[in-house]
Amino acid sequence: MSAAGPLERTHLVGIGGAGMSGIARILLDRGLPVSGSDAKESPALLTLRAQGAEVAVGQAAANLDLLGAEGPTAVVVSSAIKADNSELVEARARGLTVLHRSEALAALMAGHRVACVAGTHGKTSTTSMLTVALQHCRLDPSFAIGGDLNESGANAHHGTTLVSGADGPVGIFVAEADESDGSFLAFAPSVAVVTNVEADHLDHHGTVEAYRLVFESFVDRIEPGGLLVTCADDPGAASLATYAESRGVRVRRYGRSASDVTLVDYQPVDGAGVARIRLDGAEIDVRVAVPGEHMAGNAIAALLAGLELGAPLPGLLEGIAGFGGVRRRFEFKGRSGGVRVYDDYAHHPTEVAAQLRAARPAAQGGRLVVVFQPHLYSRTRLFSAEFGAALALADQVVVLDVYGAREQPEPGVTGALVAGAVSLPAGQVHYEPSFDKVPPLVVSLVEPGDLVLTMGAGDVTMLGPELVAELDRLCRAV
Known part of the structure; x- marks a missing residue:
């Protein structure tokens, strides 16, 4: 098997979904064969076919042969795929490697400095702001987001920028980290953002306490020497920051009650907004093209993550000001x-x-x-x-x-x-x-x-x- 590991030839069940299509895009960008299936036709399938994927509408065991006689080396599924799905049953019968979507994404992160954005709310917007801000700094990060960027219409991309790492040059990978089913525990970020922690997805986690604890497990996945960025104004995130520090993790807090980056003021302006922040003793205006103080908070989180990744402050501010939003976010x-x-x-x-x-x-x-x-x-x-x-x-x-x-x-x-x-x-x-x-x-x-x-x-x-x-x-x- 090549350096691509188990993803040398990949079949994705439910390839049209937001997370699955992103994995497919990155694999195709890397020149790897991709096939997949989905229950119905969609614009995402048309785009993936144009990029070179072999995609079937409807799910059947025979779809595992879309890549030819060799077949796939791995089959990727999400939590939505039931155990009796015909393609999943066939993959197991053939003895193929079966990966959860998060495991496949984690494999794509290998060789990168990873920034993951999690939280009950705001993770898609924050991940998107960070990605666009880095791009404005003339960096080309890989990214995987749960929504399409208005600038490019894409939810994922294989980047080419290399930065210095402990063992040589590495890429930058920015990813939205999904806590709904606990799958973000597959990641090991060097920079983690948690925008907030508030009861949700209790159909999976069962209790509020179990939901809270999965975020603590996520903090435990941060690489040694890594950073956690949290909102000081959110009780759940504030509690998580305290936990992180007890585990020896560096923490930077933002918000009206924070000391690392203080939100001094926020003013709506012409359908957008301006946040005045105090950073390292200086007051700075952060222009945010999407409205709402909650979006200003997301922008500050993205700013802190970008600084930790080594991007310059002026470029990050310019990128946040130019951020055009995410589809389905106002x-x-x-x-x-x-x-x-x-x-x-x-x-x-x-x-x-x-x-x-x-x-x-x-x-x-x-x-x-x-x-x-x-x-x-x-x-x-x-x-x-x-x-x-x-x-x-x-x-x-x-x-x-x-x-x-x-x-x-x-x-x-x-x-x-x-x-x-x-x-x-x-x-x-x-x-x-x-x-x-x-x-x-x-x-x-x-x-x-x-x-x-x-x-x-x-x-x-x-x-x-x-x-x-x-x-x-x-x-x-x-």
Whole structure:
């Protein structure tokens, strides 16, 4: 087997997913044969085929022969792939190496100085900011992110920059680290960022305490001499920082209550923001092109990680100022009839509240109309009251039914639980379980000057263009 190790010839089951397609992109960039399958056609599959991957729609044992008679040397799966999946069963029958997605990504990190970004919220945006900031410093890092960068439209890339390492030149690898199933424990970063630690993914971890402990295990994976960057304002992250120091790990804290990098002030400016920070005794303005103080915090985390990787401060500041965002993170979808439509991935109460607070100044005096789709039955059951409190920050709320994703329906758990928890006057909260009825309902609610924000991790993202089209039809009719 070549220096590529088990990934010399790779087949990915569910290759169109965000994490899996990123691994495929990096393997293809490295000139390695790649095949894969997915349940349905998607733009990601078209892109991978254009890069040279052999991709099948639909899953079958025969797909393991897409690379020819030699077949794959490894089959990569995610936590979403069930044990009875036909391709996984065939791979085991052939005695092939089967790797979890995180194990494959860890293998790609070999020979690199690794920066991993974890946290309950903000990891995709922070990973993306760090990547773009390094690129503005004329560095070319490898990266794997859970969302597509607006600048390049890509979620992963094999970089070419080499920096000095203990045993010679090494590359830089920036990765989003997923705690949802504990798979980030496959990584051993030299720089780790944890933006926050707040109860989530209890369908996998079971208890809040187990969820907290998996982050401590992640800290234990930091390389000797490595750095942990945490937010001092988040109780979970602050507790983790204390744990890290007890284990001999260097820690740098940021936030309004931090001493390493203090957030002195934040001001929204024209749909963006400016954070004034105190770093090494000097006050510096950090311009962040995406709105919200929570995004400013993500930018400071990225700045600290970039400095630890050896990038110059001026270049990092320039890169953060030029960061154009990530798809599905307050992404502008269009304007019609004086109404602006945005889409956001927020699917946890804290994320929803933070994004609505950020959207308020962006509404520029108009009303804030949110269309929210709960994600997962377990999360809806556990956090319906918290979702209601967060959504009450809007002026009009439309709640869809639950996007179940990997879960089976639970009796009595619907979007009505969330809608019923929103403490707004009658006529300002609407539960609409029929997806097709949502666009005309929203259009009937809005008026010129309003900002509409579709939110959730499911197919609610499809509504943005439909809302713009519905508004266009209304304008033509009058």
